[in-house]
Amino acid sequence: MIHKIFRYHLVSVYFIISQMVILMSVFNVLHIFNKAYAKERERLEAIADNRIELTVDTVNGQDMLTGAGKGVTKGNVVAEGKLTCEVAEIGSLNRCEVILSINEATPYKMISGHIPGESPDDTGKRCVALGRNKVGYAKERDGIKYLTINQEEYEVVGIIGSENSDFWDYKIVLNSDCMGDKLKNSYKSVNNYTITIYSNLSSVQETFEQVYQNLLSADSYSNIVAVDKRQKGESTVKATLQRENLRTNVLVYVFCIINSIIISMFWVVQRKKEVAIKRVFGYSNIRIVSDLARDLLLLMIITFVFYLTGYAIVQFIIYLNTGMYDHWNLTSVLAVIGMFFLTMIITLVTPVIEIYKNASEIIK
């Protein structure tokens, strides 16, 4: 059977390669879509039901963060916005978020450990939770990972991340109660940031009033704008898709489809004599075409199986290294099957036309 398909081995091999590239582009596109939607899903899941966002502008160089969560008993409070920290191991400024108060479960997806402040042991200790991407920079000593933030060493007490997407991978999460003085001092000069008060359990109005008071008592000249957030915010899907090379993959696919058409035309040209002979000796056009279709289909299936095997192996390696794997939903599976058949039909159209058009039965 196999040797029959590979009779014209050069064309067959070339066909397989082009099919391979087609599959690659299709899988890439789907991977990008899956990833973008997984990330968006994760973002939406992380958003609490009740939220108030405060935009704080301050100029006086006060420590606004340490006392901001004082007396808060409901909901969580976190500061972010323009907050950054200086990680020596990475050698650059990194965006981070600083937890000001924890009173209920945080939305972070943990791979291991916890968020600073979630454990009573954390109080007074310098510690941090890192996304998968950042954790790679931490140095290990006696089984504990450390990261140098603003010239002080922080213990890594948690690794954040999810198997579904890279949404959490770049996070650096600190807690104002578990922070070094140097970092605290550096935040005195930050004069604009946001503080989010959120809860899934209760209204955050009371907490808002408390935090508002705390902020004003730290700097009575600061300007605070509070917004009760109802919307879920802007979708990240479009941004993710733009960042990924979606267009390149689509172009590659189109290019390969054209390539496939050319190959299948060449396939017929190469088999011209064979086709003519088969016709003279009684093969009908349908029979000739179906033989051709069978060969091409088998080649496509062989390629598909090869690709899937390779894909599985690569996924497994990625999973071992990053803990992430592609999530396939019904739509993606249907899309791949659809693309498979579309490619097959497009590939077959030219030979079929070719065979029916040149229905001559004369052998020269």
Added chain:
Amino acid sequence: MIRLDKVTKIYDIKVDDRKALDEVSLTIEDGEFVSIMGPSGSGKSTLLNIIGGMDSVTDGDYYFNDCRVSSLTARNLHDFRKQHIGFVFQHFALMDHYTAYENIEIPLIASKVKKKERKKIISEKLESLGILEIKDKIPGKMSGGQQQRVAIARALVTNADVILADEPTGALDQKTGQEVLGLLEQINKSGKTVIIVTHDPSIASKTNRIISIEDGRIKSDSKQI
């Protein structure tokens, strides 16, 4: 019985209105051994192709036994060919990437013969033509004589009534050509009608009837015993 009645063939009236065949009338009885001779371009292949149902007539009628072949639909023509005609070509017309066995198998597959049955028939034919040992070779690895034997085997497997051979010895040397002719003679003796086109008078002289054509017309038609 093959009967042509004033058959005219013009390939493409728009390009060239010359008649490749011009009112050819001809009867060939079952079991005859006929050669067709004539200069290049005289219409020999055209005549053979029409008899074989590979080409249509422009005018006139062609009957095979009681069947009016000239008015068959493409599909019926196809079946007619499968049932009654075996072809042998000058350049063998073997499929390059197929073994001898696979080449011979083609008409049998087309006639939906079962695999086991195919194997039996092909082995018999290979045996009787003395080419059993090359059954797994591809044409490129065979001599011209072997290739033509494979082609003859292919023409014979479906048990066609008529074997048409267009210059079957044209690409072979004298000796091999004679051998192939010997085979065709045998095939004729076994009761089949054999019609060959040839340029070679020594080949033609071995047949029982020589039809000469020129400019699409029959110039002479002589039977010999």
